[in-house]
Amino acid sequence: MRAYVTGGTGFIGSNIVKVFAERHGATVHCPVHSFVPDNPQGYTTEPLDLLDADAVLSSVAQFDPDVIVHSMILNDLDGIYARRELAWRSYVDATLTMAEAANRAGAKLIVVSTDWVFDGTQAGADEHTPPNPVNYYGVLKALSEQAALLQAHRAAVARVSAVNGVHWARDEMPRGQDPGYGYFVTTVLDAVSQGQPFGVWEGDDINMAATPSLASECAETMWLIAANDDADGIFHCCGAEPAGRMELARLACEVFGHDPSLLRSVPPDSEMMSSMAGARIPYDTTIRTPRTTEILDYEPLGTRELLDRFKQELESGDLVPPTTGG
């Protein structure tokens, strides 16, 4: 399979690249932007700004993919409010360009999306639940989903949730604790592994419940979507169980062998909260996977098993064998 992966130097993209290329032997090509990897292993790169539609169409045509996995975003909640036109171009217009590129190449388009398309009161939303985003990020992601589903001849949406895991392209995780769940486990482990106390944010105005996922398992689910000709529409590429922030932090301490008494409940950082342009944060974004499980014949993993696999990835510096047999 030939896979064109956007955002391949990002957190989730680096897992998509590794799973597709190393585990499944796909030929992978990634446009790269401000960060250029020194020595990309097992995939090719090309400098490209995904806002340049003509250049994107030409790059995709030249690579001639079977699948495009579009994980690129302008990852800046504050910034998308400050620069709304740039944000629109980066999310909605870039997805429309990828749909056009996929159609011209006869490729399937998989757009990576988020549990934040839900409003925080839709606990346990499944793939058929209508989204109701409460902030601009969620609006842009919901519109990008629709852009792909309506414009691409073969399209799938891969929603991920509370993603943790190894960043295979960069040494540093891009951020610490924030009102969402991304990178949360790494942030907890960074502190408790040094014997330092860690304040778990808890409050009514942040994301307090989600469905923890491991980035490489999300990528494995995307591989199943790519490899299955009948897999189109919306998928939930996440773990099997909901978890609160403290519950996830405690379980991470247990699995990684650190002292859970270092964890404290604290209110969210007021400086961080005031830097978010007044964006509302969805409270409970737990999601379920009935359609995904049925179509892909894939059973999502529980949180303890995902954390175990995360630990093995960190210790071995590599992926661990898939649970899907493939």
Ligand SMILES: NC(=O)c1ccc[n+]([C@@H]2O[C@H](COP(=O)([O-])OP(=O)(O)OC[C@H]3O[C@@H](n4cnc5c(N)ncnc54)[C@H](OP(=O)(O)O)[C@@H]3O)[C@@H](O)[C@H]2O)c1
């Ligand atoms: N992380 C989570 O917990 C989470 C949760 C839910 C959904 N998601 C979704 O997962 C996807 C990936 O998120 P992530 O956390 O992996 O993001 P990330 O680490 O910030 O990666 C974003 C990638 O997009 C690239 N990019 C940005 N602007 C670009 C441009 N104009 N042209 C070309 N490339 C550009 C970046 O490259 P440069 O850095 O070189 O600019 C980077 O490789 C997104 O669709 C996001 O909505 C993530």
